[in-house]
Structure formats: C-alpha cells, structure tokens
Amino acid sequence: MCLSITALSACSDNDDEIVYKPNGKVADPKELSAGTSTVFMSGIRAYDTPATWVKGDLSTRFNLGDQLYDDPRTTDQDDPTKGGLGPLYAGYSCGSCHKNAGRTYPTLFSEGGSGKYGFSSMLVYITRQNGGFFRQYGRVLHDQSIVGVEPEGKLSVTYDEKEYSFHDGEKYSLITPHYSISEWYADDIDPKDLIIDVRIPLRHVGMGQIMALDTDELKRLAAQSNYPEYGISGRLATIQERNRTMIGVGGNKAHHADLTVELGFSSDLGVTSDRFPLEVAEGQSQMVGFSHYGIQISTKDMEDVDLYLSSLGVPARRNVNNETVKKGEENFYKAKCHLCHTPTLHTRQDAPVLLNGTRLPWLSSQTIHPYSDFLLHDMGRELDSGYRSGAAQTYEWRSTPLWGIGLQETVNGHTHFLHDGRARNLLEAIMWHGGEGSVSRELFSRMSKEDRNALMIFVNSL
Numbered sequence: 001m002c003l004s005i006t007a008l009s010a011c012s013d014n015d016d017e018i019v020y021k022p023n024g025k026v027a028d029p030k031e032l033s034a035g036t037s038t039v040f041m042s043g044i045r046a047y048d049t050p051a052t053w054v055k056g057d058l059s060t061r062f063n064l065g066d067q068l069y070d071d072p073r074t075t076d077q078d079d080p081t082k083g084g085l086g087p088l089y090a091g092y093s094c095g096s097c098h099k100n101a102g103r104t105y106p107t108l109f110s111e112g113g114s115g116k117y118g119f120s121s122m123l124v125y126i127t128r129q130n131g132g133f134f135r136q137y138g139r140v141l142h143d144q145s146i147v148g149v150e151p152e153g154k155l156s157v158t159y160d161e162k163e164y165s166f167h168d169g170e171k172y173s174l175i176t177p178h179y180s181i182s183e184w185y186a187d188d189i190d191p192k193d194l195i196i197d198v199r200i201p202l203r204h205v206g207m208g209q210i211m212a213l214d215t216d217e218l219k220r221l222a223a224q225s226n227y228p229e230y231g232i233s234g235r236l237a238t239i240q241e242r243n244r245t246m247i248g249v250g251g252n253k254a255h256h257a258d259l260t261v262e263l264g265f266s267s268d269l270g271v272t273s274d275r276f277p278l279e280v281a282e283g284q285s286q287m288v289g290f291s292h293y294g295i296q297i298s299t300k301d302m303e304d305v306d307l308y309l310s311s312l313g314v315p316a317r318r319n320v321n322n323e324t325v326k327k328g329e330e331n332f333y334k335a336k337c338h339l340c341h342t343p344t345l346h347t348r349q350d351a352p353v354l355l356n357g358t359r360l361p362w363l364s365s366q367t368i369h370p371y372s373d374f375l376l377h378d379m380g381r382e383l384d385s386g387y388r389s390g391a392a393q394t395y396e397w398r399s400t401p402l403w404g405i406g407l408q409e410t411v412n413g414h415t416h417f418l419h420d421g422r423a424r425n426l427l428e429a430i431m432w433h434g435g436e437g438s439v440s441r442e443l444f445s446r447m448s449k450e451d452r453n454a455l456m457i458f459v460n461s462l
C-alpha cells in the first residue's frame with residue numbers, strides 16, 4: 001500500500017494505490033489508465049501532457065525533447081540543433097505527422113495522397129512482389145525533398161465505396177483504398193511488381209509504458225492466447241536487431257522493440273545521427289555531389305526526445321460510471337474484443353533505460369490498461385496489404401492499443417482508424433476486422449443497434 005498525494009509517487013505497485021485528481025477528489029480506479037502516469041486531461045493536449053512525476057531536471061529535458069520533436073528541422077545541413085532536414089524526407093518534424101503526440105489528419109484524405117506542401121502525414125512502404133528492394137529506392141518512399149533534389153515519387157489514392165446493412169436495416173459503408181505511385185525520380189517501376197503498404201501514424205498514448213511492458217507476461221499471454229472456439233490465436237513478434245533477439249511491441253506490425261527515435265530522425269526526416277550516419281538517399285544517382293556525412297543530431301538530443309515520448313501521461317478514462325458506458329463494456333466482452341484488446345497488463349520490475357542511460361523508475365511495476373495484447377493476429381484478406389515487416393506476415397497486425405482512442409477526434413480533429421486510416425469512424429474500424437477478428441465483427445453485427453452504440457460509447461470512454 002502506498003499513498004500518493006496529487007498523483008506523483010513512484011510506487012512499486014499501484015494495484016491498491018490512491019491517486020488524487022487535480023480537483024482533490026480520489027480517482028476511481030477505473031479511471032486510472034496507467035496508475036500514477038494517468039493525467040486528467042480531455043482537451044487538445046490530452047496526449048501531449050507530461051505525467052505528474054515529471055519535475056525539475058526531468059521537466060526541463062521533457063520540454064527540450066518536446067521542442068526537438070515539434071520544431072520543423074531546417075535545411076541547414078550543418079546545424080546540429082535544428083537543421084539536417086532531407087535531402088529526402090517524409091515529414092519536416094516528428095510532430096508534423098504526430099500532431100499533439102497523436103495522428104495528424106491524413107493527407108490521403110486532405111490531398112489525395114502525398115502532401116503537396118512539404119510533408120505527408122503517413123509512411124509509404126514499398127517492395128517488389130518477391131520481397132526484394134527496387135534499384136534506386138529503399139523500403140520507404142521519400143515523397144518530399146529539399147530544393148535541388150527530386151522526391152522519390154508521389155503517392156495517389158482512390159477509394160471504392162460499398163454499402164452494407166445490418167440485420168436491423170442500419171446502413172454503413174466501407175471504402176477500399178487503391179494506391180499508385182507516379183513521378184518516380186529514377187527507374188520507372190512496373191505497377192505489377194509493386195506492393196504499396198501505407199500507414200498513418202499511431203497515437204503516442206502510453207509509449208513509455210509500452211516500452212516497459214513485462215515481456216514475460218506477453219509470452220504467457222501468447223502461450224494462452226489461443227481460443228480455437230473463436231478462431232483467435234495471438235503470436236509474439238520476435239525480431240532480430242543489433243545481433244539480439246527482442247520482442248517487438250511498437251508499430252502496427254510490432255516490428256519495433258524500441259522507440260525508434262534514431263530511425264525516425266534518419267528515415268522520416270533525413271537527419272543523420274551516430275547510429276545512422278549516412279543520408280537515406282545515399283547511393284542514389286541524383287545524390288552525387290550532395291551527400292552529407294556526419295552527425296546532424298546528437299545522441300543526447302535524441303535521448304531527450306526519447307524521454308519526452310516515454311514520460312507523456314496517459315489520459316484518464318472518462319464517464320466510467322455512466323450506465324451506457326457500463327453496458328457497452330459488457331458488450332465489449334460479449335463481442336470478444338477483449339481477447340485481443342486485453343484490458344489489463346503490467347510493466348516489468350526493472351526501470352526502463354533510455355538511449356543514453358537515463359532511468360525512469362516511475363514506469364516500472366505498474367498496472368496499466370492499454371486494451372491490447374501487443375501480439376500479432378491474422379486479420380484476414382480484408383486487411384492484407386501484401387507487405388511483410390519484421391516477424392509479421394502480410395495479413396498480420398498488432399492489436400492496436402485503444403487507450404486514449406476516444407480523444408482522437410478532440411486532439412487531431414478526425415476519426416480515421418486502422419493502419420492506413422481507411423476506417424472513417426469506429427463502426428467502420430470494427431466492420432473491417434477479418435480473419436481472427438471475424439468473430440467480433442459477427443457478434444457485433446448481430447447486436448441490436450442500441451447495444452452496438454453502447455459498445456462504441458464504451459470504446460470512446462477509453
């Protein structure tokens with residue numbers, strides 16, 4: 001048992017902990033999405049607020065990290081604090097894609113594909129049918145560039161819309177994306193040999209907790225997560241990185257075992273570091289005479305970004321005692337959503353260590369409610385993108401954590417969901433679930449309209 005005044009203690013176990021809200025009232029345990037890291041925010045800053053334990057030196061570094069994350073990088077190739085953008089890139093700052101630590105409105109919908117004004121709010125993965133690379137291109141299409149260099153190509157998307165109805169007559173429709181790439185800067189690529197997999201950003205809710213997950217618990221979950229009666233079986237994503245075998249928890253394909261700060265700077269912004277000293281465009285024919293070798297961001301600065309992401313607070317649940325929300329929670333279980341969107345997990349005992357050695361003991365031994373098992377599931381033909389990543393097959397995706405999802409519209413002004421944003425609202429997101437997720441889609445479809453709505457109101461309380 002440990003008491004915390006104003007929610008700021010680093011307790012070893014938060015199961016029986018009392019947390020006070022900013023208004024002085026004791027928090028309902030159901031509101032606490034992430035123990036002492038829960039923040040009582042429901043406005044536009046809900047994903048972008050430090051946990052209450054971020055104080056003093058940590059707070060200074062949090063703010064530095066926030067700035068490095070949000071400030072557009074300039075094209076000055078020799079300024080290690082603000083420069084290094086490009087020559088090729090996808091966005092001009094981390095925050096350009098992850099606005100307010102969330103999901104920027106997808107340019108897929110606002111601009112029909114690649115952004116025309118210096119950034120695209122998505123990543124475009126490309127590969128050959130046989131899984132190989134294309135000559136002159138990497139795995140990610142860099143569709144933006146600084147002056148004097150051509151973007152690798154531009155993405156366009158069109159959507160086919162199809163209408164469906166539930167048994168009670170309520171109608172809904174789903175849009176299927178068709179992607180194409182034009183304006184290739186070098187070799188034209190045969191569309192028949194090209195696989196395109198588009199991803200909109202993920203919400204950064206709970207990144208610190210995700211990186212601190214007790215992976216033994218995930219292993220046990222993977223061993224147990226086998227429900228033949230429902231056709232569900234989750235699979236742990238093991239990945240090989242830097243000669244180590246690690247468990248992937250980050251990204252839509254659980255293909256990352258860390259916060260990918262270095263990779264983000266290198267591949268998304270074109271900013272080089274100790275770990276990735278070469279520009280992503282290095283080796284391309286148009287880069288002759290343009291190459292910049294060296295370090296455009298220091299490990300210390302990247303650690304501040306790591307610290308910023310790791311110590312963001314997780315927004316508290318809202319309306320937890322509302323009758324419809326409670327009914328919706330029952331329906332969530334009835335529809336078997338919880339078999340993949342696992343309500344409760346724990347973080348490990350040892351404190352997570354950041355890029356440059358900083359420890360964050362506040363993240364250890366916490367009971368958290370991410371609504372994900374962080375396992376890979378076969379989501380069927382419906383969501384098969386044809387692109388493999390890490391341990392994940394083309395049709396496998398990591399159960400997306402649902403904490404904070406109900407605030408996405410407030411924070412980012414849209415309700416696009418799923419890896420490529422094709423779901424325009426919650427209902428469509430559920431109706432896209434195929435493969436192992438079909439059981440939930442069917443159970444949800446058979447509910448009365450009132451029960452379906454209650455379920456979605458519950459999800460919006462997360």
Ligand code: HEC
Nearest residue numbers: 090091094097123199200201202250251252259264265268
């Ligand atoms: C051009 C848009 C873009 C930019 C710029 C960008 N990201 Fe991302 N980010 C994404 C997308 C899209 C994903 C989801 C990728 C996936 O899972 O395949 C992602 C995923 C992530 C994740 C994993 C999230 C999770 O929930 O597992 C982290 C962490 C992250 N980005 C951090 C950063 C940092 C740090 C920077 C800046 C150095 C950055 N990103 C810049 C688009 C972007």
Ligand code: HEC
Nearest residue numbers: 335337340377383397398399400417418419429436437440
């Ligand atoms: C078999 C495992 C499984 C089951 C069961 C399941 N989901 Fe999912 N869910 C996933 C996976 C995997 C994704 C990611 C798919 C993607 O992005 O293409 C996902 C994505 C989502 C998303 C989109 C989240 C976002 O931010 O983009 C929502 C919402 C969602 N699920 C809600 C539900 C609800 C509600 C139920 C029950 C009716 C349910 N899921 C049942 C595995 C599952």
